[in-house]
Amino acid sequence: MxxxxxxxxxxxxxxxxxxxxxxxxxxxxxxxxxTATLLGMVVGIPIGSWLALRRFWGWGAAATVLNVGLMLPPxxxxxxxxxxxxxxxxLGSLSLLYSPTAMIIAEFFITAPVIxxxxxxGVGSVPKEVRLQAMGLGASRWQTTWLVLREARVTLxxxxxxxxxxxxxxxxxxxMVGGNLSVNGHNMTGTMxxxxxxxxxxxxxxxxxxxxxxxxxxxxxxxxVLTRTQQGIRRRWLQS
Amino acid sequence: MRATxxxxxxxxxxxxxLVAMLVLALALTVTAAASGCGGTExxxxxxxxxxxxxxASTTSTQDSGLFDTLIPAFNAVYPQYTVKVVAVGSGxxxxxxxxxxxxxxxxxxxxxxxxxxxxxxxxxxKAVMYNDFIIVGPAADPAxxxxxxxxxxxxxxxxKAEATFFSRGDxxxxxxxxxxxxxxxxxxxxxxWYQTTGQGMGETLTITDQKGGYTLADRATYLSKKASLQLxxxxxxxxxxxxxxxxITVKAAKNGQGGIDFMxxxxxxxxxxxxxxxxxxxxxxxxxxxxxxxQVE
Numbered sequence: 010m011x012x013x014x015x016x017x018x019x020x021x022x023x024x025x026x027x028x029x030x031x032x033x034x035x036x037x038x039x040x041x042x043x044t045a046t047l048l049g050m051v052v053g054i055p056i057g058s059w060l061a062l063r064r065f066w067g068w069g070a071a072a073t074v075l076n077v078g079l080m081l082p083p084x085x086x087x088x089x090x091x092x093x094x095x096x097x098x099x100l101g102s103l104s105l106l107y108s109p110t111a112m113i114i115a116e117f118f119i120t121a122p123v124i125x126x127x128x129x130x131g132v133g134s135v136p137k138e139v140r141l142q143a144m145g146l147g148a149s150r151w152q153t154t155w156l157v158l159r160e161a162r163v164t165l166x167x168x169x170x171x172x173x174x175x176x177x178x179x180x181x182x183x184x185m186v187g188g189n190l191s192v193n194g195h196n197m198t199g200t201m202x203x204x205x206x207x208x209x210x211x212x213x214x215x216x217x218x219x220x221x222x223x224x225x226x227x228x229x230x231x232x233x234v235l236t237r238t239q240q241g242i243r244r245r246w247l248q249s
Numbered sequence: 250m251r252a253t254x255x256x257x258x259x260x261x262x263x264x265x266x267l268v269a270m271l272v273l274a275l276a277l278t279v280t281a282a283a284s285g286c287g288g289t290e291x292x293x294x295x296x297x298x299x300x301x302x303x304x305a306s307t308t309s310t311q312d313s314g315l316f317d318t319l320i321p322a323f324n325a326v327y328p329q330y331t332v333k334v335v336a337v338g339s340g341x342x343x344x345x346x347x348x349x350x351x352x353x354x355x356x357x358x359x360x361x362x363x364x365x366x367x368x369x370x371x372x373x374x375k376a377v378m379y380n381d382f383i384i385v386g387p388a389a390d391p392a393x394x395x396x397x398x399x400x401x402x403x404x405x406x407x408x409k410a411e412a413t414f415f416s417r418g419d420x421x422x423x424x425x426x427x428x429x430x431x432x433x434x435x436x437x438x439x440x441x442w443y444q445t446t447g448q449g450m451g452e453t454l455t456i457t458d459q460k461g462g463y464t465l466a467d468r469a470t471y472l473s474k475k476a477s478l479q480l481x482x483x484x485x486x487x488x489x490x491x492x493x494x495x496x497i498t499v500k501a502a503k504n505g506q507g508g509i510d511f512m513x514x515x516x517x518x519x520x521x522x523x524x525x526x527x528x529x530x531x532x533x534x535x536x537x538x539x540x541x542x543x544q545v546e
Contacts, residue, residue, distance in 0.1 A: 096459055096479070106459050188456045191418070191445045199447070207447035210337045211419045212344045 057128025078122020087182025131164025338421025349501030
């Protein structure tokens with residue numbers, strides 16, 4: 010057990026001392042996952058709600074494909090993005106490999122399907138009466154859609170959190186396209202997850218545990234905020 | 250209601266369910282049968298008690314594919330050991346040896362190994378084989394090091410040209426060798442051109458290749474990856490690039506006998522001549538390692 014305690018003590022010391030590498034890695038994780046999730050929202054929520062509200066020829070296949078997004082193996086996404094951006098690949102001339110941009114692209118393809126699929130489910134569960142009533146009262150199509158999204162906001166919120174969670178905890182894909190590079194002790198493309206892997210093989214357990222604790226803390230805080238928000242929404246709905 | 254229509258669209262028909270269940274059951278039976286078959290085959294031929302043998306080795310020996318040849322051959326003579334190869338940098342392998350998390354080590358970081366033995370963590374240390382390191386880089390060779398005979402000079406040229414160089418930075422044998430060459434060149438590498446990957450040889454070569462930089466690699470890993478790389482060998486042959494591997498049995502080992510058996514086996518004449526000396530010759534046109542057990546310290 011002492012190996013745990015030693016690592017935890019050293020980890021806390023690292024964080025408290027403001028170690029620049031640790032904070033650089035932490036910031037990279039948040040920045041990449043955050044940007045990817047924002048882009049995933051911009052793309053995923055419209056696609057998800059569109060598929061939930063509209064019907065067209067081939068809708069069944071499209072909906073199935075979108076649901077695959079919930080089970081998409083992230084390492085496959087990583088491989089795909091790696092081949093896309095590699096020197097021999099179609100986008101190789103952009104020299105994007107092993108940069109934060111490449112990591113954001115990979116994580117985008119991981120979060121967007123998750124957010125879209127959960128949005129589709131959430132928006133699809135909003136009772137049809139809501140739409141009919143709104144349109145009956147003279148609401149435009151955009152106003153109706155906005156109303157439906159508001160009704161589904163609890164599910165949408167958990168979809169966004171699920172997407173962010175998938176992004177920030179991703180290891181394999183990020184490692185493939187990010188490379189965990191650092192220069193002079195300053196982090197360039199390492200994230201908490203990929204840095205942890207490298208640190209463990211180097212035997213630097215203290216720093217690895219530091220990242221593990223930060224990730225756990227982040228997960229806890231986000232889940233806590235989400236749950237409180239959802240409870241708040243439900244409470245107000247019950248009181249209305 | 251739209252909601253139930255949406256939900257019904259997702260609920261598969263009974264026939265779809267049946268087919269899905271059948272496919273799943275088939276897949277599970279096939280996997281069970283496959284693993285089950287393997288298991289019974291093993292126990293049929295070897296009714297011996299299995300014990301784990303943890304071999305901590307370098308990523309360079311792993312990435313070259315040497316263990317894919319060695320381990321089955323070892324098991325043919327010693328079927329009672331289930332060899333678990335943990336491929337990490339030499340620095341980490343030595344740490345595993347200290348704590349007894351590994352039973353036997355195959356490493357190539359002589360200075361660190363001597364400290365390990367002096368501190369009393371090892372039982373015995375034997376030379377096994379050698380090959381060499383090479384400096385690889387892009388065909389364009391911006392630092393103009395191609396054909397240089399002294400590794401330190403090449404490193405100095407790279408630093409002067411501030412050409413992108415990737416260091417493993419993971420306390421491995423390769424990393425230790427890289428540091429000695431920088432020291433010999435009287436250069437402390439720093440700047441945006443000197444990047445650290447913190448990963449094994451295979452990954453570092455991929456990154457170096459994709460970014461068109463320079464790196465120090467062992468010949469074995471480079472040759473085994475050559476098909477997927479555009480990097481070229483630019484500097485080789487310097488005595489400073491000599492790369493000696495040793496096998497070390499560990500005092501704190503859980504499976505001490507296994508470690509000793511592995512050490513004696515890998516240093517034995519037949520393994521040295523038949524397995525190590527020929528490894529890679531057919532695939533790469535040249536053997537990747539040169540056996541030298543008993544010839545050096």
